[in-house]
Amino acid sequence: MAVLITGGAGFIGSHLAEALLEIGEEVWVLDNLSTGSLQNIWHLFDNPRFHFVEGSVLDESKLIEAMRPCRKVYHLAAAVGVKLVVQDPLGTLETNVRGTENVLRVALQFGCKVLISSTSEVYGKDVRDGEKFRETDNIILGTAMRWGYACSKALDEYLSRAYWKQKGLPVVIARLFNTVGPRQSPAYGMVIPNFVRQALANEPITVYGDGKQVRSFCWVGDTVNALIKLMETPGLEGEIFNVGNDEPITIEELALKVKAMTNSSSEIVYIPYEQAYGHGFEDIRYRVPDITKLRQAIGYQPTLGIDEILERVIEYERSRRIIAAP
Ligand code: UDP
Numbered sequence: 579m580a581v582l583i584t585g586g587a588g589f590i591g592s593h594l595a596e597a598l599l600e601i602g603e604e605v606w607v608l609d610n611l612s613t614g615s616l617q618n619i620w621h622l623f624d625n626p627r628f629h630f631v632e633g634s635v636l637d638e639s640k641l642i643e644a645m646r647p648c649r650k651v652y653h654l655a656a657a658v659g660v661k662l663v664v665q666d667p668l669g670t671l672e673t674n675v676r677g678t679e680n681v682l683r684v685a686l687q688f689g690c691k692v693l694i695s696s697t698s699e700v701y702g703k704d705v706r707d708g709e710k711f712r713e714t715d716n717i718i719l720g721t722a723m724r725w726g727y728a729c730s731k732a733l734d735e736y737l738s739r740a741y742w743k744q745k746g747l748p749v750v751i752a753r754l755f756n757t758v759g760p761r762q763s764p765a766y767g768m769v770i771p772n773f774v775r776q777a778l779a780n781e782p783i784t785v786y787g788d789g790k791q792v793r794s795f796c797w798v799g800d801t802v803n804a805l806i807k808l809m810e811t812p813g814l815e816g817e818i819f820n821v822g823n824d825e826p827i828t829i830e831e832l833a834l835k836v837k838a839m840t841n842s843s844s845e846i847v848y849i850p851y852e853q854a855y856g857h858g859f860e861d862i863r864y865r866v867p868d869i870t871k872l873r874q875a876i877g878y879q880p881t882l883g884i885d886e887i888l889e890r891v892i893e894y895e896r897s898r899r900i901i902a903a904p
Pocket of ligand 1: 756766767768769770772773784785786787791793829861862
């Protein structure tokens with residue numbers, strides 16, 4: 579039976595589609611092309627096992643059309659990122675909550691197993707000083723609108739677990755931490771494509787705040803392999819897993835690395851958060867996953883460190899610049 583990827587024309591979804599086609603699956607993609615794009619999946623249309631339905635997870639008839647031939651669903655469609663929820667809170671909350679509810683309801687109808695993509699944002703604003711986030715940690719959200727995104731994804735997690743507990747729908751939840759790779763758009767603030775494009779154009783590299791905030795970046799190929807294994811491994815239903823890389827780096831160090839690796843003459847500039855995101859923005863100072871649970875469940879080990887990830891993203895962005903040049 580086939581596999582459905584909602585949001586399959588997005589950055590992670592398109593890599594997942596590629597990986598599933600490579601292992602011989604029949605793949606259906608449902609995407610409304612809001613933040614995803616046909617460009618991300620052009621190369622897949624030649625494959626007779628690839629099918630595309632343009633539509634939203636909010637549109638039940640499209641969802642049914644795409645899910646009917648499938649028995650596994652990777653639910654990646656969402657209004658992504660903090661910037662978007664600040665600009666369009668209603669649209670974000672509706673897509674993330676009602677969209678997931680639709681996916682769960684229709685999956686139950688067709689007897690599908692579902693993988694729900696959640697986010698490290700759900701860990702909220704709990705202050706960490708070198709301590710990694712574990713799946714059992716408390717969630718502390720603020721009242722500023724930015725936290726609506728985290729709240730909508732947290733609600734998706736509870737909904738999914740309730741469907742498993744009360745209706746027996748097999749669901750696994752993945753909390754994704756800062757996934758990176760080719761095709762990631764900098765349009766929604768994502769730091770690595772932003773820094774790399776700035777460096778290649780010899781424009782200022784914009785570090786927000788003091789640059790001491792810490793993240794860890796995961797190669798999209800590692801993320802995708804983890805998602806497939808979470809779907810395929812029996813006995814993980816109803817569980818939540820961190821999916822990421824656990825190597826920490828400050829954003830300032832990241833800027834210096836990108837500058838050095840691109841031989842750029844860019845200056846590194848520090849932009850106050852207020853200027854970058856508007857008034858009242860709260861950043862997360864330290865966000866790194868504990869991946870013990872994932873390692874134990876599926877034998878997960880990230881394959882690429884930050885230097886190799888940057889090398890690949892730089893190569894991709896360089897080739898994009900050549901294609902885009904007049
Ligand atoms: N950031 C930055 N410059 C940029 C874009 C982002 O300094 O041009 C910072 C951002 O404030 C955050 C970190 O880089 O502290 C990671 O941002 P991103 O949006 O990629 O992911 P987040 O971890 O915030 O979801």
